Amino acid sequence: xxxxxxxxxxxxxxxxxxxxxxxxxxxxxxxxxxxxxxxxxxxxxxxxxxxxxxxxxxxxxxxxxxxxxxxxxxxxxxxxxxxxxxxxxxxxxxxxxxxxxxxxxxxxxxxxxxxxxxxxxxxxxxxxxxxxxxxxxxxxxxxxxxxxxxxxxxxxxxxxxxxxxxxxxxxxxxxxxxxxxxxxxxxxxxxxxxxxxxxxxxxxxxxxxxxxxxxxxxxxxxxxxxxxxxxxxxxxxxxxxxxxxxxxxxxxxxxxxxxxxxxxxxxxxxxxxxxxxxxxxxxxxxxxxxxxxxxxxxxxxxxxxxxxxxxxxxxxxxxxxxxxxxxxxxxxxxxxxxxxxxxxxxxxxxxxxxxxxxxxxxxxxxxxxxxxxxxxxxxxxxxxxxxxxxxxxxxxxxxxxxxxxxxxxxxxxxxxxxxxxxxxxxxxxxxxxxxxxxxxxxxxxxxxxxxxxxxxxxxxxxxxxxxxxxxxxxxxxxxxxxxxxxxxxxxxxxxxxxxxxxxxxxxxxxxxxxxxxxxxxxxxxxxxxxxxxxxxxxxxxxxxxxxxxxxxxxxxxxxxxxxxxxxxxxxxxxxxxxxxxxxxxxxxx
Numbered sequence: 001x002x003x004x005x006x007x008x009x010x011x012x013x014x015x016x017x018x019x020x021x022x023x024x025x026x027x028x029x030x031x032x033x034x035x036x037x038x039x040x041x042x043x044x045x046x047x048x049x050x051x052x053x054x055x056x057x058x059x060x061x062x063x064x065x066x067x068x069x070x071x072x073x074x075x076x077x078x079x080x081x082x083x084x085x086x087x088x089x090x091x092x093x094x095x096x097x098x099x100x101x102x103x104x105x106x107x108x109x110x111x112x113x114x115x116x117x118x119x120x121x122x123x124x125x126x127x128x129x130x131x132x133x134x135x136x137x138x139x140x141x142x143x144x145x146x147x148x149x150x151x152x153x154x155x156x157x158x159x160x161x162x163x164x165x166x167x168x169x170x171x172x173x174x175x176x177x178x179x180x181x182x183x184x185x186x187x188x189x190x191x192x193x194x195x196x197x198x199x200x201x202x203x204x205x206x207x208x209x210x211x212x213x214x215x216x217x218x219x220x221x222x223x224x225x226x227x228x229x230x231x232x233x234x235x236x237x238x239x240x241x242x243x244x245x246x247x248x249x250x251x252x253x254x255x256x257x258x259x260x261x262x263x264x265x266x267x268x269x270x271x272x273x274x275x276x277x278x279x280x281x282x283x284x285x286x287x288x289x290x291x292x293x294x295x296x297x298x299x300x301x302x303x304x305x306x307x308x309x310x311x312x313x314x315x316x317x318x319x320x321x322x323x324x325x326x327x328x329x330x331x332x333x334x335x336x337x338x339x340x341x342x343x344x345x346x347x348x349x350x351x352x353x354x355x356x357x358x359x360x361x362x363x364x365x366x367x368x369x370x371x372x373x374x375x376x377x378x379x380x381x382x383x384x385x386x387x388x389x390x391x392x393x394x395x396x397x398x399x400x401x402x403x404x405x406x407x408x409x410x411x412x413x414x415x416x417x418x419x420x421x422x423x424x425x426x427x428x429x430x431x432x433x434x435x436x437x438x439x440x441x442x443x444x445x446x447x448x449x450x451x452x453x454x455x456x457x458x459x460x461x462x463x464x465x466x467x468x469x470x471x472x473x474x475x476x477x478x479x480x481x482x483x484x485x486x487x488x489x490x491x492x493x494x495x496x497x498x499x500x501x502x503x504x505x506x507x508x509x510x511x512x513x514x515x516x517x518x519x520x521x522x523x524x525x526x527x528x529x530x531x532x533x534x535x536x537x538x539x540x541x542x543x544x545x546x547x548x549x550x551x552x553x554x555x556x557x558x559x560x561x562x563x564x565x566x567x568x569x570x571x572x573x574x575x576x577x578x579x580x581x582x583x584x585x586x587x588x589x
Contacts, residue, residue, distance in 0.1 A: 201227035461501035477546035486516030
């Protein structure tokens, strides 16, 4: 009976179907290549435009730094002028304070600074608000006035100077530049404020503006616009004028697309400034239409050639295809007979699908089995904790109670509780390095109750490493090993233990160092051979399960290239654990 489930397409001969297949297969790559070419060309134009924009912003940054250096140099001489320092330092016993010309000399300094800079105004403001002001917005002479007392201890000052948010002064937009003035005891006594005209910053990019097509913004670290093509935006948050938050900018330079605009930016982290250029997206793709027409014409020509060749090639594939179908029918004659009404491609597809499905099932079962086996091994290793530690700690608590040292017994009991709370970690396999180091510190506090002052401990791990995750209970067995083998073997029964940490590319290196004296080169070689699995089966009884536990767990979690090793460095024995760097997302993954 004829199979009509495929409709008219199912009744077509294999040659016709192959011809149609080649036509479709030839058209799709041409379309893909055309789309990729268009995308590549468009991206190239975008990247070139962005690079040009970044070059302009780099030049703006360079010229801005020159202005900052100029203000820094000019105000530096005034801020360290002996007249200015003594004038505002009420506690100074300098002979200059009794000079009748001190005030006049200080006023001259203010006038000289203003005239050399052509700023809107210059002001010297004491910590109590007393001020000497001079500038075009005040009068032709220095005025004494009282202003809002400045915060001389503000953390915003970098090397004693800072740029404040743009503001208005006498109808003129200014960007205040402030420098601390130190008294004779080198403590802040006043602020030297220069109100720099915003037009000075605007002159940096005025030549690049194109009739409103391209806009520029200079923004400080707080997100306030210091200068901009849009005059209304100056002194306001960037988010209010451009609808952009500085936190959305990735890295120190780049670009991002917002609607019909492209925003390019660079960030001068040393000066705390952002330079942005806002331009329409169409400006980056000028001349794109002519290129699009050329690509479409070439694509159409390629489609015609491919369809012609595909029709010819379909005939050459017919005979081998029929031979392949016959082989499939001989392998599974019953299945082929039941589907005799279907086309040959469907028969091959069904057979291939069955094989793939079986392979996927087998692979999934094997992976799940290996995963469960690995988890079981890791959990088994985690519980290989020396029970003598718990026994000895409980004995120490009993001894402290009997000796009348109840407070010490309570402290040790709390430390033991916290120690096992971290050991359990609510069933988590990975904990932050900071928690692991706290686990070690608790263990040593407990041991110090037993050994008194015989144990000295220090930890030298960078702050930025503490948030990285690692398998739990790795360092405590190594520290315990130091106490057992290093301290017990020393004549003075004193042990010095150090934990160090550092980063190496994508690896986290942790070291446990002790001042043991009995270890030899042969001992270290034997221990490393044991950790690499090249020692005799009885070696574990000699070295103990602690270091084997650490090494096996690390290698199970991270594979080859990670694990535990020993070496001798100076007068210290060093146990080094190499781990892969893991953030919280990697831990959860």
